[in-house]
Amino acid sequence: MRRNTLFAAGALTLAVALTASACGTVETGGGGGGGTEGECAIKVGVMGALSGANAGIVIPSVNGAKLALKEYQETDPECAVELIEFDTEGDPAKATPVATQMSTDESFLGVIGGAFSGETRATKAIFDDSGLTMISQSATATDLTQEEPADVFHRVVGHDLVQGTAIANYVGETLGASKVFVVDDSTAYGEPLAGKIKEILGDKVAATDKTQEKQTDFSAVVGKIKGAQPDAVVYAGYAAEAGPFLKQLRDAGVTVPFVGGDGLYGVDFPKAAGEAAEGAIVTCPCVPVEGTFAEDYEAEFGEAAGAYAGEGYDAMNIFLEAFAAGNTTREDVEAFVDAYEGEGLTKTYKFDEVGDVDQANVTVWSYKVEGGVLVPDQEIKQ
Amino acid sequence: MDFTNLIEGLAGFTVDGLTKGSIYALVALGYTLVYGVLRLINFAHSEVFMVGAWTVLGVYTAVGAHSGVGVWLAIGITLLAGLVAALVSAGTALVVERVAYRPLRNKNAPPLIVLITAIGCSLVLVEIFGHALRVFFGAPFGRSAVNIPTVVPTREVFTIGNFNMSNIDLIVILAAVGMMVALDLFVNKSRLGRGVRAVAQDPDTASLMGVNKNNVIMLVFIIGGVAAGLAALLHTMKYDFAKFDMGFLIGIKAFTAAVLGGIGNLRGALVGGLLLGVCEVYSSALISSNWEDVTAFVILVVVLMFRPTGILGESLGKARA
Amino acid sequence: MTDTTPQKSVLKRVAAVPSLLGGAPQWVKVPLILLVLSFCVYLPFLNILPFAYIRTDLRPNGSDWSTVLFTIALYMIVAVGLNVVIGWAGLLDLGYVGFYAVGAYSIALFGSPASPVTKAIAAQFGLPEGWSMAFAACIPLAICIALIAGVILGAPTLRLRGDYLAIVTMGFGEIIRIVMRNSTWTGGPAGIIAVPEPPAADEDFFNTIDVHRWYWLALAVLVILIWLMRRLEHSRVGRAWLAIREDEDAAAVMGVNAFKYKLWAFAIGASLGAIAGLLFASKQAYVEPNGFQLNLSFLFVAMVVIGGSGNIWGALFGAFLITYLPERFREFESWRPLAFGVALVAIMVLRPQGLFPNRRRARELEDRKHEAEEAAADA
Known part of the structure; x- marks a missing residue:
């Protein structure tokens, strides 16, 4: 008895479907327009x-x-x-x-x-x-x-080779640091950037460390930095982690200059780090x-x-x-x-053939946090 | 593996670990109590912690707190925030229990179903703070972290060699230990505590003995919520932020701590939390911070494999002589 | 009989359809299956109103329909595999994304000429640059690695209590992801590019524009796996799982080695997850650790449990629902996780056996409910 009702229902649906198909079709693919x-x-x-x-x-x-x-x-x-x-x-x-x-x-x-x-x-x-x-x-x-x-x-x-070189040059020459602590955030952006920075800095790299995304407690990294006593700290990562990191760094009494890449550019970094962000440098290949x-x-x-x-x-x-x-x-x-x-x-x-602009035309700028806002600092020589 | 680094800064790293672990311990209290009594992993407990952190922000904003207030005012504001956070967290825990867990308990649902429900509750709470409240109230809710004013500034309390102890770390550790001691006394000495232990041991016999099971369960959630609220206050004192997803990872680590110390064992929650915090910081100092979570999970797996009852072993329901 | 009311609820009627069809004679079943399959194959080209409203690409910023279909088929494979672990063997696995990742990384590491592993092998054995393992060889390799991973995960942990097993599996899933992220031989956080596509007569057959071909491939794999799993369900192994789930001690008395069969469940679940991961990696042609986060594990579990754990069709439906709905209603993008959480809680509280429950499971839950009511009445 049940099976018959089921088949009847099925047949009815099929009939409805076929008649409904007379309602027409729809332009798929979002409506191809253009050109005619x-x-x-x-x-x-x-x-x-x-x-x-x-x-x-x-x-x-x-x-x-x-x-x-x-x-x-x-x-x-x-x-x-x-x-x-x-x-x-x-x-x-x-x-x-x-x-x-x-x-x-x-x-x-x-x-x-x-x-x-x-x-x-x-x-x-x-x-x-x-x-x-x-x-x-x-x-x-x-x-x-x-x-x-x-x-x-x-x-x-x-691209990041340019930015990495610029950061390394800024830290090594403009800041004149001879012992640099480089930290990256184990992301597809931060790791290669830090790699380039370390390559250019060479012997000036005192020590390195890695953090991860969504990290909130940086006590181990801060402890290592205190132990290494560098002249400058470089962070290749994003604003979400850089803010708390810098704050905990300053809270621990580390006063050396802090330099970050373009992942820190924006309003989030100074906001997250609060007063600790004063004087921090953020580089960006953006003018x-x-x-x-x-x-x-x-x-x-x-x-x-x-x-x-x-x-x-x-x-x-x-x-x-x-x-x-x-x-x-x-x-x-x-x-x-x-x-x-x-x-x-x-x-x-x-x-050029691979889609890059002429790297000689690329300028990397450093921005300083002043009063909680990023202001342009200087153009970094390559 | 950088052993020299670790040894040189050992004191500092240890204190960092104890501080981190204290927060784990307080959150672990909620997990261990609920699991000891109900055999339920309360996934939503991490969100109870998160709500506490937002409450602290709310109190600070309402009172107009900022970093320049005097010492006594700072203490007062902090205590007030702690009280309110504890209440709100406890309230949240009760709501979750009533809405989600009690109906399932009444149906005697299997653990998998309750676990999935707990995950769902956790997700709902996360999204309320991450999205829904933003839609209705705008900032500060949403997916970005929010700064919480530093009411108690970080100061050095004392220095030994190249190690300096900060006031915040000291407060966090002492508060956690203090809360543990208080709770331990409560559970072991008071009448209500006896009820908790009875229900943990055998719910049916306990109700035959006149213990109201539902009241005890509510009490357990309240205690866990209070501990989580306090943990949230301490967390905001140390890290100065609130974020919609801040609870998740801390929750998992705290549960690991509870298992490490012995599930259902209050002292175990403290021991487990402190130990886990120290292990994490040590491993971060030895290798790097991006292995931190693996350390916690490996500890969890190893403990469960070789000593599933945890370090301190005994559970809440075990009778004492 | 428990059900004395003449009016059965709509959901009960719909849920009864699969079993009705299961009992139908061969001349009904086979054409019906063929009809359903043809419809599925036709789906990417569906543009007849009003049925075409199910498409997800009707607005300019909707998702490509074939891609969504592919993802649905892919996650159905995952759901079938996870159903073996959760539904049939009754094991809580919150780390299934780990096996998914193992499958994806297997083909990436061995099949891509850009991976550190193939480069190391090529250097070691003096093979030409740009060498990588053939796609066909990677499939059994991925399955083998997943089986081994399943055994490694299961052996020490399957004796644990259910809740603990859940947390441990969750931990393992995260360990796998973090190891993939932190190690250089897995390509690190940048992942591995140039993952190969399946071999076909025409070299460019599986490209990024004709996504429906990927969908058909996934569909074919899904159908084969469903057939295999159905055979498994009705075999000795399936019956052993049933016995273990209902009463492990009684099963042991009857000579069923619970541990061995649980391990089998884990291993089989792992291989299915790996197959899905392999397809995913192959289509995306790129793997990176961020694609295997923990919340994907939760999603997978939700698919199986909401759909009806223990029931293949329920798992398939759960996978469809959870993959399709967020894509169809993309305009409510930010509300989706909240809606998902609320739906999860609501369904678990109101209908814990899932939407299309395995009849045994539904009865198990009913029994437990009655026990609870009796206990409450006594107390």
Whole structure:
């Protein structure tokens, strides 16, 4: 008895399904637009950690891109361009489906990202397969271009070899330290950066140590630093750990200069470390923005331009110039970006075969924490 | 393996370990009591700790505390914060017990189900502070760490050679030991404590003897919550921050400490906590801090393999002569 | 009979379907299975309204549908494997992500020409640069390593009480992840790139754009594994697990060596997890330690327990639900973990046997509930 009702129900569902199918189909793949009849609806994707503890390093660059788009729209262009944001939380596993989504949607003609090196590493091949041009505003890992380069990958920042060298030079020469304690945070970003710093510093490295993400108690590292009595402490990692680390360092009575990489750039580091952050140095291959851009940014977003804002702005503008020049297919955009030569907000741009800007054009700046805020200190000679 | 480093700074590293371990010990109290009485790993206990830390922030903000207050005011504010945190933590623990554990207890659910429920409660509490409260109230809630004003500044209390003892470390260690002693006295000497031990030994016989099982269970959660609230105060005094996910790792380490010392054994929680803290700092000093968690887990596995009853062995329910 | 009410709840009716179908004659079962399979194969191309609303890529920032399908199939493999451990053998395993990681790292370390291990082997034996093990050879290797890992994990810990076993397995999962992160021979935190894809007639068959091919591969593997596990369930080993779960002492009296069968469960669960990890690594072409965090273990356990532990179909449904829903409702992204936690607590409190329970398990839970009620009535 039950089995008959079950089969009857099944047959009914099938009938309903077949009739419902007459309702029509849906355009899958997010609606492929673009190119036909002179009407172009172009999408540019931006992917990165838009939420979570490290979002402070990514959001300013996204805002920079939005500002560039706003200025472009004010010129009343032919092609409507849309910036679509994807939150990957900096996680390569989350970035991969996002990359596939952008790759298969024909209306995406460019992507600004990845913001972090790990997610860029994971998604480079996907974008390469579909020919979608990438311009990264902050992925600084050296291997992204030096090992296994992808045709579509470009970045508007220098890579970590440059930043590592700059930090080492700053510590060794500008600060004049002869015994340096180098700490890294066992991440895909911090470890190679610290490796480069140690390589350049050579004998000046007194001792090294490693921390890990989400660490809150740094007493062992601090104890080691006290024992080694260095002239300077260098930290290659992110703001989330650097803040408590510096605070505990100062609490333990260690007063030597503290230098960190661009993972500390932003408002989170001075906030987390509090008074202990005074005088700490943060380096960044990002140029301090001033003038009209800084004012416009502040007017639009209500806060001072943060890490890589200028770079995000420049990356978007390169794409916008490509679209304004009438490039509406991925191959055309790729060719345009490959051959691009121009003056951006942060530097002069010309990409080499592997997608890097000329490293001689890359400047690494040091920023000092004064009054709880990062202010530009000086340009570090390479 | 850097042995010279360890030996040179031994005193400093040991004190660091004891401080860290004191916080583990206080949180471990909650785990060991609940497990001794209910045979349940209260995964949500780490979040009870986290709530305590946010409460301390709340009290400081309400009172307007900052780093420049005078000594007596600082002590007063800190004690007040500790009291409120203990109450709020205990309240949170009770809510979790009532909402999640009691219905399952009434159904005599198998341990796996209760464990999964505990994990779910933990997740809910984490997300309330990490997201829901942010949506309704904005900052300071959310996924970033929040600074807590340093009401009691770090000062050197005394110095021996190149080792200096800070006031915060001293306070943390003494507070933990003090709380343990108080609790130990309570459980062993008082009537309520006798009830706790009876229920831990045999719940049915205890209720035949006139002990109200549900009241005892509530008491156990309250005590655990109070200890966690106090641990949260000490944690904020030392580390000056609150974060939505701060409880998780401390919870696991604290449970390891409880197992290490002997589950259900209050003194074991203290011994286990202190020992675990010291081992972690020593291993970080010997190798580096990114092996710290492995140390804790390896200790856990080794203890469970070779001495599952823990160092001090006896459980809450074991009758004393 | 316990159920005297003529009106059965909807959920009970739906839950009864698999057993009904199980008892159906062959001429009903086989076409039905083929129909379901064809539908699954067709899924990536589904664009008929209103059914297409189940797709996740209808909005510009939704997730690619084929990728989501692949992940669902992948996690179904995981759920089937974990169901063996938790559902059939009754062992609490909170560290299953460790085996998943073992599988992923096995193929990465031995199959990728960029891994430190292949480079060391190539240097040692004078093999050409860029050498790596063939994909086909990596599969049995991964399974072997996982079996060994399962035995290493299980041997010292399976005698422990249930709760302790859970914590120890959790610890092991974390140990595996941290060791992968901290060691240089595993590529460290940067992980290993250039993990190979499965061999196919056309070299570029499994690429990053035609994701549906990956999905079909995972689906094929899933079907094979389900078939294997069903045979296992109805074999001597399966019956031994049943006996151990119901009453270990009685089983021992009947000559069932509990320890041996529990170890088998662990090892089999480990190999299935490793297979899933291998597919994951192969598709992503990149492994890094952050992809194997503890909360993934919790997710896996939730899949099995919410779906109905002890029941393969329940585990599959749990895997589908937990993987699909967050992707479909991506706009509520930040609320997802909270929703997950609340759902977990609600289901465990209200329906602890899971959505599609194994009938025995459901009865076990009912019995325990009655015991508790009687005890409460006595007291």
